Amino acid sequence: MAVDAHSRPAGETEELLYDPDVPTPTHGERARTLVDALATGTLCTIAKDPAGFPYGSFVTFAMDGPSPIFFISSLAEHTKNLRLDGRASLLVAEGGDADPLANGRVTLLGPCHELEPGEAREAAKEAYLAAHPNASYYIDYADFGFWKLDVEAVRYIGGYGRMSWVGLEDWRESSPDPVAGFARGVIDHMNEDHADALALYCRVFSRATDTKAATMTGVDRYGFEMSAETARGPRPIRLAFPSPIASSEEARRAMVELLQRARAAGEGA
């Protein structure tokens, strides 16, 4: 989890107001979650012409476990390139933030090869059609084939200052965050209906003991992040759930348990 340091003017470093060892998703988990949520990206191949240039093309993809699957036509430039040189990468980038460089992105690098008829091809086809049901219209075109990228290196950039080359074991053994699909709902619900609880969590479980109000900004299987309004301005706070969660019902129970603990331990006692 190396953080690159830009050559910027020296300034004060903000003191962290929460436990730096709070359980946090690994970069492998973050990367798997990001890639799993998306279905289009840029395939990079080595061009046949102009020879040797890296060639970026828009592709749809699906994940078969840790490996991206492409369903591409032999008439397309990227397929012609791959037939001559299988070296490839796939860039998958989040959209959404007004500042594009604050969004997350992942580059998966490795050799890409066409799948021959057989079990692996059937698994790839199933994964691809689950992600792209419209492809059933041309799934039997003779010029189309399934290709798989065997990931050998993973670059993760989570936004400013959060980036690393992800360990291959971390990539292969991580699973996408089960919370990703309903995180937005949890965040909205907590901010709309339980803002008092969020501020109490900050006062009791972090060193932002003067928090007047707090807004939830993120949630994952291991915990959640808030922006706490303190006397010295807004400060980030991350807290862990009592144990990892996998459903919105588990999220609700974890929040209630934290509230009971906060009341028992802190101001409410």
Added chain:
Amino acid sequence: MAVDAHSRPAGETEELLYDPDVPTPTHGERARTLVDALATGTLCTIAKDPAGFPYGSFVTFAMDGPSPIFFISSLAEHTKNLRLDGRASLLVAEGGDADPLANGRVTLLGPCHELEPGEAREAAKEAYLAAHPNASYYIDYADFGFWKLDVEAVRYIGGYGRMSWVGLEDWRESSPDPVAGFARGVIDHMNEDHADALALYCRVFSRATDTKAATMTGVDRYGFEMSAETARGPRPIRLAFPSPIASSEEARRAMVELLQRARAAGEGA
């Protein structure tokens, strides 16, 4: 403007109901328009590690005439790659359509080099800051530099069946479509307030003489496209403006002139 033909079952070919020689943007003009409207893409470089693999990374860019400009940190992987091997490409892809493969995209390939202090660097900086005003916060970081990609090959894909390698002269001498910025407004206005005129254009100026209704689907400097409801179903119609337009006022005048001609020539006479 070669059209690749997929190996699909033979079917009927629809007869074109409008003049096939109607003035239409070149692929160079379409590509320049697409790239000009966007500010982020994928930079493809040759990786230092794993050596020789094509590496895709998310970048912001600006156009300095026909050349993309990047403002990138020497700490970033793509910059390290470019210092060892300047061969690069930039993929720029439209979003928006529900079917991602129906969207347009452009790949610009060529050598990429860092701009030394001087006139070219000042022009690049000005173009970049105009497109990315927030970059002014880190414009003076010592590790950042301006890089320019000298375009030597251009691949354009406008969606299904509309693709080509664009001639370099077409790329360099084309200008972005001046209509792109207000096309949406023209389309909405015509469909909401002048649907009768659209249907009349189709009946008088095309061979869709039984058009009951028509919807405008696109507009550019040279003309506009409609979907005509005919007895045999919806059919595409493209018509030219009397002369190329560059403003919404010119669009309005061209539509009025066409209406007068249609009334004089056709049913309204």
